[in-house]
Amino acid sequence: MPTTVVRKVCAATLVLAAAGTAFTLLSGTSASADPSAAVWDRLRTCESSGNYQSVDSTAAHFGAYQFDQSTWDSVGGKGRPDQNSAVEQDYRAQYLYRMRGWQPWQCADSSHLNLQNDASARTGRAPSYAESARLRTGGTPAPTPVEPPRRLSTPKPASPAPALRAVPPPPAPGPPARQGAPVPSPVPAAPAREAAFVPPVPASPLADLIPPAGSGTLVEPALPVVTLTYGTCSPVLANWQTQMNRYGYGLDGDGCYDNATSSAAHQIQYANGIHKTDTIGPYTLAAAYIGGSPR
16 A cells, blocks of 8 residues: 555544544533523422421421531522522532532432432532522523622721811800900911821721632631530630630630530631531631621
């Protein structure tokens, strides 16, 4: 066979091989997408007959996806699930799927719908509202919430302008003075007081690195030495309580993890984009000193 023909055959073979590889990669990308709207429709129908205001007979599971309250809270939900909009319930359901796959839903197990996790399950990646709009057939993307502007370093306050002296009005005319009697001098007005200067609260030095409030981006690592649980007492926690009192919490400062300490921890976790937990870990400890203000 002539050399020119051999080269053309080899080139054609390489082109076909490259096309097959590209097709395989594209097919793999498509297979890793989130579950389709039809799959979510089947799940909602099994869980709640597709009713977004559903409450089960035990009053422990709510909404179209039958969230319990603690699971709803774990993905950043506010209030009770069934009292939120369908858009919000869809968003939190997709967020839960990306955190834990189909595991939280009884209807997804092998004795019911036998749903299988895809590549997006358990990635921990928060969805957008536009992505979660695809959970319902014919759903339209909800408007993406506008992220609040990040705090920049506080500018130095301008020096207050000097107060102007009030010019006293001329004295009212009195009876004519007797000849030779001294004329009283008018009493000068008191100078105006300057307003007291209130120093601004300094911004966190890590303001540009702190995730948006309520995003739950930071997940506390489980470190035995610095992870504090409810009911424990520690000098480390006493220092943390004293630091939190700078924000006006009024904690006892005894170093013991009680209800007031738990509430303060949840608020500073929310303000600094830390995933809400019932423990105080290294991120929550550090946020009290170098994070954003919880109030």
